[in-house]
Amino acid sequence: MSESAFFERLEQQYDAQLPFVVYSRPINSIIKCWLQKDDALNKTNTFEESGFVFSPFDLNNPAIVLPQNECEHHVLEIENLQLETVKNEDFESNTSGKQTHIELVEKGLTAIKSGQLDKVVLSRCEERLVSEHPITLFKRLFNTYKNAMVYCWYHPKVGLWLGATPELLFKVEGQQLTTISLAGTQPYNADETASWTEKELKEQQIVTDYLAEQIAPYTDNTNISEVETIRAGNLWHLKTRLISRISTETKLKSIIQALHPTPAVCGFPKKKAMQFILDNENYNREFYTGFLGELNLQFSKTRNTNRRNVENNAYSVVKKQSNFYVNLRCVQIIGDKAKIYVGGGITKGSDANNEWKETQNKAKTMGYILT
Numbered sequence: 001m002s003e004s005a006f007f008e009r010l011e012q013q014y015d016a017q018l019p020f021v022v023y024s025r026p027i028n029s030i031i032k033c034w035l036q037k038d039d040a041l042n043k044t045n046t047f048e049e050s051g052f053v054f055s056p057f058d059l060n061n062p063a064i065v066l067p068q069n070e071c072e073h074h075v076l077e078i079e080n081l082q083l084e085t086v087k088n089e090d091f092e093s094n095t096s097g098k099q100t101h102i103e104l105v106e107k108g109l110t111a112i113k114s115g116q117l118d119k120v121v122l123s124r125c126e127e128r129l130v131s132e133h134p135i136t137l138f139k140r141l142f143n144t145y146k147n148a149m150v151y152c153w154y155h156p157k158v159g160l161w162l163g164a165t166p167e168l169l170f171k172v173e174g175q176q177l178t179t180i181s182l183a184g185t186q187p188y189n190a191d192e193t194a195s196w197t198e199k200e201l202k203e204q205q206i207v208t209d210y211l212a213e214q215i216a217p218y219t220d221n222t223n224i225s226e227v228e229t230i231r232a233g234n235l236w237h238l239k240t241r242l243i244s245r246i247s248t249e250t251k252l253k254s255i256i257q258a259l260h261p262t263p264a265v266c267g268f269p270k271k272k273a274m275q276f277i278l279d280n281e282n283y284n285r286e287f288y289t290g291f292l293g294e295l296n297l298q299f300s301k302t303r304n305t306n307r308r309n310v311e312n313n314a315y316s317v318v319k320k321q322s323n324f325y326v327n328l329r330c331v332q333i334i335g336d337k338a339k340i341y342v343g344g345g346i347t348k349g350s351d352a353n354n355e356w357k358e359t360q361n362k363a364k365t366m367g368y369i370l371t
């Protein structure tokens, strides 16, 4: 399918108010779209279906699935999309929510000092006007953020979301589980390399240890990589990769419950941090810090047994794969309004003003894309 035919088909779907998702995974020149044939709202809480899942932060609310066999699928392989309009380099974060956010962070710090919590991730949402077509915004995301999972998701009964997330929640290929620990934030500077404080390194290590502990009951042989610095748009983060094997009887839902929400978007202890967020952030995160991605898709892997008998040499096994990304650096579009969702992790020693600035920096990822 040509680039123009691919996007025309997507625009038709949006004009007909039918559900769709268009996305591209990090470091990948493949754009996929799933177009649901009707406007049914398919929910899941078992995560046993095959499809594309869009899950809220709070799993007490349902996750939405675009079922694989009720969708038309298209794939486009391309490096850069044609775009007439360029991104806006002058985005200035709106300061109207500053006082409220600082008060929220201070409340979080008080809870940490009193020993109720070790870490809590506190967020806010900032409104902007948007005039551009969502498909144009998606094209800009794809051209701008090559090492993020970029997407535009729409369901007429739920809403319209776009994002460029640097964070894999986890992926499962057959029995192999991969997850990452992402924490620490610094503004990206092309002339310097990131230098991290002991506090930042320690906090990222805490996230890594926590993830390893959470997956331990379902896995064996966890291999933990060295810590590396990665770039996500205008920011640096610290990242570690954890790879392990899950036992055959483990259900995908158990892995989801063990890993979501991670301390990178919620805090820990998990339940207490979650409760603090639900009680104190004075808005609903909805799908921000939820997760999205391919759910139980079948793929076949060819094995080479190296036997002499050529007939037996290659055979393929059908396996299932899922890959979920944390819904960060995202925006919800309602009519001509764009709501940019941003947050950051608060620990002992965090400074409320710096936390505010960190959310302003994070808002730029989507801010640059909107005009």
Ligand SMILES: C=C(O[C@@H]1C=C(C(=O)O)C=C[C@H]1O)C(=O)O
Residues within 6 Å of the ligand: 121, 123, 167, 182, 183, 184, 185, 237, 264, 265, 328, 329, 341, 342, 343, 344, 345, 346, 362
């Ligand atoms: C919560 C967000 O980001 C998360 C929080 C980070 C931090 O506290 O330093 C870093 C990356 C993300 O895991 C967000 O972007 O809204």
